[in-house]
Amino acid sequence: MTGRARVWVLHGGVILLLFLLQFVLPDYHHTNVARIMVLATYAIGYNLLIGYTGLLSLGHAMFFATGLYGAGLPIYYFGLHPVAGFLLGALLALVLAFVVGLIVLRTSGVAFMIVTMMFAQAFFLATLYFNGVTRGDEGLVLAAEARRFGFLGLDLDLAEPATRYNMALSLFTGALLICLALVRSPLGRVMIAIRENEERTRMLGYNARDYKLLALSLSGLLSGAAGAAYVLLFAYMGSSFAAIQYSILPLLWVLLGGIGTVIGPLIGTALMFYLIDKTSEVMQSYLIVVGAVLVALVLFFPKGLAGTLRQRYARWLP
Amino acid sequence: MSFLRTEALSRSFGGLAAVAGVDLSVEPGEIRAIIGPNGAGKTTLVSLISGRVPPSSGRIEFDGDDITALKPWERVLRGIVYTFQITSIFRNLTLAENVMLAAQRAASRDQPLWRGLDDRAVTQAVDAALERVGLASRAQELAGELAYGHQRLLEVAMGLALRPKLLILDEPTQGLSEQEIADFCALVRSIAMDATILLIEHNMDVVMALAQRITVMNNGALLAEGTPDQIMNHAEVQRAYLGT
Numbered sequence: 185m186t187g188r189a190r191v192w193v194l195h196g197g198v199i200l201l202l203f204l205l206q207f208v209l210p211d212y213h214h215t216n217v218a219r220i221m222v223l224a225t226y227a228i229g230y231n232l233l234i235g236y237t238g239l240l241s242l243g244h245a246m247f248f249a250t251g252l253y254g255a256g257l258p259i260y261y262f263g264l265h266p267v268a269g270f271l272l273g274a275l276l277a278l279v280l281a282f283v284v285g286l287i288v289l290r291t292s293g294v295a296f297m298i299v300t301m302m303f304a305q306a307f308f309l310a311t312l313y314f315n316g317v318t319r320g321d322e323g324l325v326l327a328a329e330a331r332r333f334g335f336l337g338l339d340l341d342l343a344e345p346a347t348r349y350n351m352a353l354s355l356f357t358g359a360l361l362i363c364l365a366l367v368r369s370p371l372g373r374v375m376i377a378i379r380e381n382e383e384r385t386r387m388l389g390y391n392a393r394d395y396k397l398l399a400l401s402l403s404g405l406l407s408g409a410a411g412a413a414y415v416l417l418f419a420y421m422g423s424s425f426a427a428i429q430y431s432i433l434p435l436l437w438v439l440l441g442g443i444g445t446v447i448g449p450l451i452g453t454a455l456m457f458y459l460i461d462k463t464s465e466v467m468q469s470y471l472i473v474v475g476a477v478l479v480a481l482v483l484f485f486p487k488g489l490a491g492t493l494r495q496r497y498a499r500w501l502p
Numbered sequence: 503m504s505f506l507r508t509e510a511l512s513r514s515f516g517g518l519a520a521v522a523g524v525d526l527s528v529e530p531g532e533i534r535a536i537i538g539p540n541g542a543g544k545t546t547l548v549s550l551i552s553g554r555v556p557p558s559s560g561r562i563e564f565d566g567d568d569i570t571a572l573k574p575w576e577r578v579l580r581g582i583v584y585t586f587q588i589t590s591i592f593r594n595l596t597l598a599e600n601v602m603l604a605a606q607r608a609a610s611r612d613q614p615l616w617r618g619l620d621d622r623a624v625t626q627a628v629d630a631a632l633e634r635v636g637l638a639s640r641a642q643e644l645a646g647e648l649a650y651g652h653q654r655l656l657e658v659a660m661g662l663a664l665r666p667k668l669l670i671l672d673e674p675t676q677g678l679s680e681q682e683i684a685d686f687c688a689l690v691r692s693i694a695m696d697a698t699i700l701l702i703e704h705n706m707d708v709v710m711a712l713a714q715r716i717t718v719m720n721n722g723a724l725l726a727e728g729t730p731d732q733i734m735n736h737a738e739v740q741r742a743y744l745g746t
Contacts, residue, residue: 380593384590
């Protein structure tokens with residue numbers, strides 16, 4: 185098989201597998217996998233920046249939460265149509281990423297990490313400060329009626345598990361295809377070049393800053409789309425989604441699954457999700473186990489699961 | 503009207519004047535060698551011309567325009583291409599991918615990258631550039647796995663794929679064998695058919711074989727300029743550089 189065929193078979197196979205899983209999974213895991221697919225979309229967005237452009241952000245929770253609130257609040261307060269809410273949330277995250285990018289891309293390296301974290305903390309504190317609107321940590325729950333809607337002649341109810349699962353799958357599929365197409369395009373090649381050697385990329389005639397701004401904007405868009413989908417599919421929005429933890433989590437998912445691979449974010453998100461889920465079932469100090477697994481992975485899979493597989497066996501993996 | 507002209511071009515690092523008041527003028531189609539002892543300011547001078555280093559004062563004219571204020575990537579789009587002295591390639595990418603980055607830039611010179619690129623033409627340009635430097639058979643190898651001399655050739659291939667008007671070669675023959683140097687000289691001559699070349703080189707045989715004119719630098723300033731014969735017989739040059 186050629187490299188191109190393998191890539192499509194692998195990623196198409198993963199989508200097909202996820203589609204078929206919904207018919208065999210018990211209820212509990214059915215919901216979990218839907219959640220994992222939304223969070224993996226967030227991780228794909230994050231990976232676009234760290235994995236392909238080489239920029240480590242510690243502030244992505246602000247983009248995820250912008251999608252969450254940008255979709256959730258207008259639906260909650262003004263009864264906005266869920267589809268319009270989704271688009272609004274994703275769009276606001278795109279705009280925020282672009283504007284924040286204009287400022288934070290004046291820095292690089294450690295300074296970039298700190299400045300992105302500062303912006304995200306300011307955003308987090310704002311969600312607490314305006315708790316009259318957001319209800320802060322306690323959060324808001326979307327009413328059942330707000331999640332029932334007609335779209336393209338279909339009557340959809342997002343509280344319905346099958347609808348929710350397939351919505352999450354559509355979102356994830358879209359993000360995966362965008363990422364796959366992008367990183368194999370001329371544009372993606374430039375992003376990778378910036379990650380590998382920014383100075384050289386500039387001397388090949390590319391204005392590196394513009395490409396980094398574009399990567400950050402796209403990353404913000406995907407993160408925001410994930411946040412908007414999250415509030416629609418799981419009906420809850422709260423300040424905890426804007427907290428530092430939600431900036432660190434996508435970093436862990438991506439590192440675990442394989443930084444700079446298209447499939448890695450899904451693997452990492454699923455693994456981490458079930459690791460916490462299973463260990464917290466049997467003990468209270470489950471974070472010790474999670475920590476130990478992370479250390480082991482760093483030792484034996486320094487580039488994450490998919491990244492190390494690529495290095496050893498499958499150089500064609502995008 | 504010169505093709506490339508610098509006027510009182512200077513650059514200091516802290517208190518050190520690496521390049522001081524250089525007036526250089528290069529004619530179109532010329533192969534110009536720049537020689538001088540280590541630390542004479544050769545690399546700084548070409549870095550100023552390529553825009554990698556901003557000047558402290560002075561101005562640069564290229565192809566009739568003042569380019570002093572242009573960013574390095576804007577100069578690349580105008581045809582000023584720099585190949586690095588300290589090899590600067592994408593070590594984790596294949597040779598083909600390295601050259602592809604240059605070729606797709608040349609192909610999308612007048613339009614944004616996301617607007618239709620002719621993939622076939624870009625691939626052909628990649629193959630052609632690798633062919634010219636003799637690395638075509640190794641297109642799918644990782645650049646970081648090449649021997650040092652071949653990494654230098656890859657640099658040149660990336661430069662070629664950018665379709666330069668002015669190609670700056672900074673010590674390109676370092677680490678090449680005798681036979682490879684001979685091939686390289688032939689390559690430079692063929693490049694010079696449709697580009698102007700600035701060549702920094704320590705190997706005097708290469709300089710004498712290729713250059714039509716030679717500029718000698720010492721302590722950041724121009725010491726002499728002339729044909730190879732004139733330079734060989736220049737008393738000051740011999741004292742400062744040739745050591746005889």
